[in-house]
Amino acid sequence: MTTLNARTETRAILGSPQAGYVLTGAVALFVLAAPFLGIYPIFLMKLLCFALFACAFNLMLGYVGLLSFGHASFFGMAAYITGHTVKVWGLTPELGIIAGALVAAALGFAFGALAIRRQGIYFAMITLALAQMVYFFSVQAPFTHGEDGIQGIPRGAFLGLVDLGETLNIYYFVVAVFAIGFFIVYRTIHSPFGQVLKAIRENENRVISLGYRVNHFKIAAFTLSAGLSGLAGATKSIVFQAATLTDVHWTMSGEVVLMTLLGGMGTILGPIVGAGVVISLQNYLATVGSWVTVIMGAIFVICVLTFRRGVVGELARILRGR
Amino acid sequence: MTELLGVPAPVLFGQLLLGLINGSFYALLSLGLAVIFGMLNVINFAHGALYMTGAFVAWFLLNYLGIGYWPALILAPLVVGAFGIVLEKTMLSRLYKLDHLYGLLLTFGLALIIEGLFRNAYGVSGQPYPIPSALQGGQNLGFMFLPTYRGWVVVASIIVCFGTWFLVERTRFGAYLRAAVENQELVRAFGINVPLLMTLAYGFAVALAGFAGVLAAPIYQVNPLMGQDLIIVVFAIVVIGGLGSILGSIVTGLGIGVVEGLTKTFYPEASATVVFLIMAIVLALRPHGLFGRPRA
Numbered sequence: 368m369t370t371l372n373a374r375t376e377t378r379a380i381l382g383s384p385q386a387g388y389v390l391t392g393a394v395a396l397f398v399l400a401a402p403f404l405g406i407y408p409i410f411l412m413k414l415l416c417f418a419l420f421a422c423a424f425n426l427m428l429g430y431v432g433l434l435s436f437g438h439a440s441f442f443g444m445a446a447y448i449t450g451h452t453v454k455v456w457g458l459t460p461e462l463g464i465i466a467g468a469l470v471a472a473a474l475g476f477a478f479g480a481l482a483i484r485r486q487g488i489y490f491a492m493i494t495l496a497l498a499q500m501v502y503f504f505s506v507q508a509p510f511t512h513g514e515d516g517i518q519g520i521p522r523g524a525f526l527g528l529v530d531l532g533e534t535l536n537i538y539y540f541v542v543a544v545f546a547i548g549f550f551i552v553y554r555t556i557h558s559p560f561g562q563v564l565k566a567i568r569e570n571e572n573r574v575i576s577l578g579y580r581v582n583h584f585k586i587a588a589f590t591l592s593a594g595l596s597g598l599a600g601a602t603k604s605i606v607f608q609a610a611t612l613t614d615v616h617w618t619m620s621g622e623v624v625l626m627t628l629l630g631g632m633g634t635i636l637g638p639i640v641g642a643g644v645v646i647s648l649q650n651y652l653a654t655v656g657s658w659v660t661v662i663m664g665a666i667f668v669i670c671v672l673t674f675r676r677g678v679v680g681e682l683a684r685i686l687r688g689r
Numbered sequence: 690m691t692e693l694l695g696v697p698a699p700v701l702f703g704q705l706l707l708g709l710i711n712g713s714f715y716a717l718l719s720l721g722l723a724v725i726f727g728m729l730n731v732i733n734f735a736h737g738a739l740y741m742t743g744a745f746v747a748w749f750l751l752n753y754l755g756i757g758y759w760p761a762l763i764l765a766p767l768v769v770g771a772f773g774i775v776l777e778k779t780m781l782s783r784l785y786k787l788d789h790l791y792g793l794l795l796t797f798g799l800a801l802i803i804e805g806l807f808r809n810a811y812g813v814s815g816q817p818y819p820i821p822s823a824l825q826g827g828q829n830l831g832f833m834f835l836p837t838y839r840g841w842v843v844v845a846s847i848i849v850c851f852g853t854w855f856l857v858e859r860t861r862f863g864a865y866l867r868a869a870v871e872n873q874e875l876v877r878a879f880g881i882n883v884p885l886l887m888t889l890a891y892g893f894a895v896a897l898a899g900f901a902g903v904l905a906a907p908i909y910q911v912n913p914l915m916g917q918d919l920i921i922v923v924f925a926i927v928v929i930g931g932l933g934s935i936l937g938s939i940v941t942g943l944g945i946g947v948v949e950g951l952t953k954t955f956y957p958e959a960s961a962t963v964v965f966l967i968m969a970i971v972l973a974l975r976p977h978g979l980f981g982r983p984r985a
Contacts, residue, residue, distance in 0.1 A: 484976035485976055496922075496964075500962045500965035658809060660804065666798070668795060668799060668802065671798065675787075
């Protein structure tokens with residue numbers, strides 16, 4: 368797993384803690400000011416949702432070393448739940464999002480409990496198969512409206528007070544959701560719990576021999592990762608006012624894998640960078656239609672063959688090599 | 690009309706036959722995955738895309754070169770196998786020393802490229818492929834009507850599956866393969882060219898997928914997306930059966946096909962998900978799979 372070992376890479380990117388704070392501050396300022404810089408807010412919100420999704424996914428791939436090919440089911444199912452509870456039950460958006468994230472976490476717990484029964488490469492196949500089951504469920508279940516999906520989800524008002532129909536309001540709402548999600552990921556990685564996860568990645572048998580219940584840690588991490596993916600999907604459904612089959616399809620799972628791989632798995636900033644590149648590509652390549660799939664596939668192949676550490680990982684290596 | 694378990698017998702047997710046909714494809718594909726995983730330690734995500742390529746090669750041969758079904762049954766697997774050998778030599782072989790993940794990710798990317806290219810060229814609607822004249826029509830077996838071609842698919846794939854089993858378990862070449870799976874270094878020390886063996890194993894397994902594609906062409910239309918959903922079901926089957934044994938893959942593939950057929954008869958709503966449910970149950974009760982050996 369040497370190539371997955373990226374523990375020190377974020378440190379190399381951020382350099383000293385002070386530089387880290389400066390960089391974080393600069394990025395935060397940019398994100399907050401972005402709507403005034405003439406950047407299309409819908410695009411930014413999409414990017415933030417997917418960046419959060421990729422960060423949540425990276426918690427599993429980058430820090431536990433388990434490749435899940437089923438994260439679309441958490442993302443998409445949360446989008447459906449949020450859409451349904453907000454549109455049909457009339458919940459406020461924040462409650463709808465919480466409901467979506469909780470259902471995703473519960474689903475993640477169930478998946479995790481099954482999938483960790485087999486090691487290594489089987490994990491990917493099991494999660495993919497379970498996610499396909501969720502996909503077929505979504506095709507058939509009445510509340511998801513099959514091919515049509517849930518459309519016209521009202522954005523509503525945050526806490527019943529702030530109208531999220533206003534572009535600026537919803538933008539800062541999404542920024543806040545992302546910040547909360549990212550903070551949870553960051554704190555998890557840098558907690559004793561996160562240290563155990565990394566130890567599992569590096570040498571599972573040794574962690575077992577130290578007396579840790581490895582399976583409990585894996586399930587906990589998977590549940591958390593699923594819940595945060597759900598948070599991203601739920602928020603996305605409020606932003607775009609729709610939850611469709613695209614969100615639960617395995618291609619979405621592939622996309623989040625690509626974002627994480629491209630940005631750098633096991634790095635804190637990697638998934639965000641990866642999400643930025645992939646979402647921008649999709650945006651600019653929208654005109655070439657189905658070539659997008661080919662290009663995504665090509666990026667996969669190039670990443671795996673030439674820069675397995677991803678953009679951020681390779682950058683960190685260069686900076687450290689100075 | 691006779692009824693069995695509350696269902697007209699022809700319906701039941703018809704679905705069973707359909708299940709057996711699907712099961713034949715599952716068996717051929719999971720067999721290939723088992724051979725590749727055994728030798729190369731790679732889960733070949735591109736297997737579905739290569740199955741589709743096999744069907745398309747047969748279609749090309751017919752429409753551009755006027756080469757019919759029977760030669761295509763040999764030629765298309767050869768083409769797909771050769772393509773697989775190129776992929777293995779140029780890309781996959783660089784990843785053997787790395788984590789399994791990268792093999793999966795690379796082949797996933799390859800699957801996207803292959804399927805995307807075919808989709809750009811031919812759209813998502815299927816291209817028809819005629820049933821060869823010798824296999825048109827059908828037999829009335831009394832309890833059901835058996836279309837000849839469908840019967841042929843089941844028989845042909847079972848023959849090929851057992852041929853593969855024989856090759857791996859009963860020949861000298863197979864003995865080398867199995868030895869290389871157990872201990873590569875030792876086999877190399879005996880002067881056997883293991884990298885060549887790995888290339889051949891990949892080419893062979895991929896050719897099996899191409900063969901399945903040609904068999905499928907007259908039944909399903911030749912469609913760029915035909916391998917996409919199939920590969921996920923095959924993954925579930927591989928998890929159910931375990932990648933340990935060749936015979937296990939064949940039996941599990943056929944068995945799951947039949948179970949799917951039965952589900953279609955008695956509870957059609959669950960027919961798409963039943964495979965995954967079985968997988969979940971097997972994981973809960975027998976985590977290493979029906980035929981797998983418990984291994985860390």
